[in-house]
Amino acid sequence: MRPVTGSIDEHVRNGLEKKQLAQNPRADGRTLLRRLHFDLTGLPPTEAEARTFLADPNVEKLVDRLLASRQFGERWARHWLDVARYGEDDFHGTAPHPYANAWRYRDWVVDAFNDDMPYDVFVKAQIAGDLLPNRERYLGGLGLFGLGPWYYGISQPPQARADERHDRVDMVTRGFLGITAACARCHDHKYDPISQRDYYALAGVFASTAYKEYPLAAATDVDRYTAHQKKIAAQEKAVAAFVEKQREQLAEILSFRIADLMTGTGAPVDADLAQRWRKYLEKPDEDQPFRATWDKTRDRAAAEAFGALVRQVAEEKRALDAENAKLVAKAAPPPAKRRKEILPGNYDSEADFNPGADIPTESLERDRYTLWRKMFSGDNALLRVSKIDDHLSGEWKRHLEALRAELAMLKKTSPAPFPFLHGVAEHDEPIDLELNLRGNPERLGPKIPRQFLTALGGEALGQGSGRLQLAEAVVAHPLAARVMGNRIWEHLLGHGVVRTPSNYGLMGERPANPELLEYLAARLVALRWSPKALIREIVLSETYQASSANTGAGEKADPSNRLFWRAERRRMDAESMRDAILAVSGELDCTVGGESAELDDRNLRRTVYARVGRYQQNETLALFDFPSSSASAEHRAATNVPLQRLYFLNSDFIKRRAKAFGGRITSVERAYELLFQRAPSAREKERGKQFLRESSKAEYAQVLLSANEFLYVD
Secondary structure: OOOOOOOHHHHHHHHHHHOOOOOOOEOOHHHHHHHHHHHHHOOOOOHHHHHHHHHOOOHHHHHHHHHHOHHHHHHHHHHHHHHOOOOOEEEEOOEEEEOOOOHHHHHHHHHHHHOOOOHHHHHHHHHHHHHOOOHHHOHHHHHHHHOOOOOOOOOOHHHHHHHHHHHHHHHHHHHHHOOOHHHHOOOOOOOOOOOHHHHHHHHHHHHOEEEEEEEOOOHHHHHHHHHHHHHHHHHHHHHHHHHHHHHHHHHHHHHHHHHHHHHOOOOOOOHHHHHHHHHHOOOOOOOOOOOHHHHHHOOHHHHHHHHHHHHHHHHHHHHHHHHHHHHHHHHOOOHHHOOOOEEHHHEEOOOOOOOOOOOOOOOOOHHHHHHHHHHHOOOOOOOOOOOHHHHOOHHHHHHHHHHHHHHHHHHHOOOOOOOEEEEEEEOOOOOOEEEEHHHOOOOEEEEEOOEOOHHHOOOEOOOOOOHHHHHHHHHHOHHHHHHHHHHHHHHHHOOOOOOOOOOOOOOOOOOOOHHHHHHHHHHHHHOOOOHHHHHHHHHOOHHHHEOOOOOHHHHHHOOOOOOOOOOOOEEOOHHHHHHHHHHHOOOOEOOOOOOOEOOOOOOOEOHHHEOOOOOOOOHHHHHOOOOOOOOOOOOOOOOOOHHHHHHHHHOHHHHHHHHHHHHHOOOHHHHHHHHHOOOOOHHHHHHHHHHHHHOOHHHHHHHHHOOHHHHEEO
16 A cells, blocks of 8 residues: 555545635534434434534544443444344244344444454454454454354255355455455456455355354353253154154055045044145146046045045055155265354255255156155145144053153253354365356366455465464454444445545546555555544545535536535435434433344344344335345445335324423423424424414424434534
């Protein structure tokens, strides 16, 4: 990185002079007060804070106080969590797989910003914190990869694991370096000098990295809990196996009663099963043709023939299953040779997916398989009873009751789960990946040694997994400082010097002021990678403190404000909006850190502590442009849709906050001081008094909470 001189304001002025533009004058004290509070803490100033500053508008003193506040880390951690695609669950079949300790990574990020952890250390801790000196301080950062996304059994294991590596490559290259290396998975990058070999050289680092949980409890507690959980799992398996065996045997027995079920004769059977058969027989079976004769004749002989066919198909299925089991056993690699890949929840990538699913096996003819599945497969199959207990007696029933009693006792006496950090570690078997032809993990090309991107230096990454070398290579490259300097600038000025903050390649936008970008990067490094120091320098600049007023000359020469001749007027993001409403209503719970909670009526904490789902987003946050946690988000979208306005009109959250805020309103003047940090004009005062004469304080409060002046920051 080349040396730079000057200051932020000098570089901005130089850019403006080329367009014969002048920077806007300094904003007034009230505007700066709100801007600094929301930008640095995400919260509005209190009455006392507003009075103190407006009486003595010392910006430097205010900035230092806000940077030292706990709320600073809560605000700026959320910015990073967008990039880190932070989520607290993953898709696992048709249900979410929750990560109960995910919040520990979020709290680690909050602490890192509050402690002003140097950014180069911040990066290394998240890639290879377990390999750094004094690693206990950095293990929490490994949640960047320990929390996934993990794709479990969403596809065949080779494909799912390749997709996970793809996410890691994308996170490192776009998140830290502003490079879209993930585009080279299937072919050489179409625009940037990144080859497919580069992609797999980097992906090999993550193929050599294993998921690991780092306990925050004594080893004896961990061992005791783990051993007890194994007993519970074994007992659950025993219960499930016994129940399944009895249901299968009963289904086989009931197959001899099919004629009775079809004709409604014979001894009574399970009521639920009989109802399922009545519903099944109401209309023709369009999935297979074997019931056609009975549908025409509806006689006992046709029903007997249909039952005999069902039993014949069941016998064919048993024979095929036995032969297929032999094929799978013969083709499967010996357990000792299988490379273990364990995911959260102790999910074994191969063993827990569907062993042998990729091995060619024999199957029943389509119509016969459809018949078998309808009769025997799944809880709603026509021959499987829902409640096996009703059909057991004697020793069978006593045995099942004993199994269940033992399981209940094991669960009752289980030690409490121990806390842990989601993270990663070195795999016992580091490997170099074969190049996947056209991105297909089943079509393998030459083996690619692990190394950094060739265009960025191509350093070898062969020590262990290569993660520590990768982390060192990332922070040593000038792009790392440029990307973070630009991200900080974007959060303070409304948009980055580079407006595609995660893409500095050919398809990304060019910086309108490259000298300013280089200055920000150099200053970050010169300030010993201190985010707080760079933020302080930016917010104390004339550029940051300029007003947001439009001017004719500025709008004509630079309508999109790429040269920063004015400040940007911005609507609060979803978190600041919710937090600000809670703050002015006097209800905000400022408890710091701890477990996440759903954003329901009882949750009055800051939004950064809300549970963040990949499986299902919170609808309110999504309405106000909260990003998906499934991929790294370079910045927030800014939509303006009718539903957002309707939310302020109709939502229970707004109505409850309006009622609480109304309780704090003793006058129109106090309402304006709490919300806007100013006195009302004569017209506003008169209209407010008139409204209060005709309506309730809660309704007046709801109107004010919906005002753009409150929801936007100038």
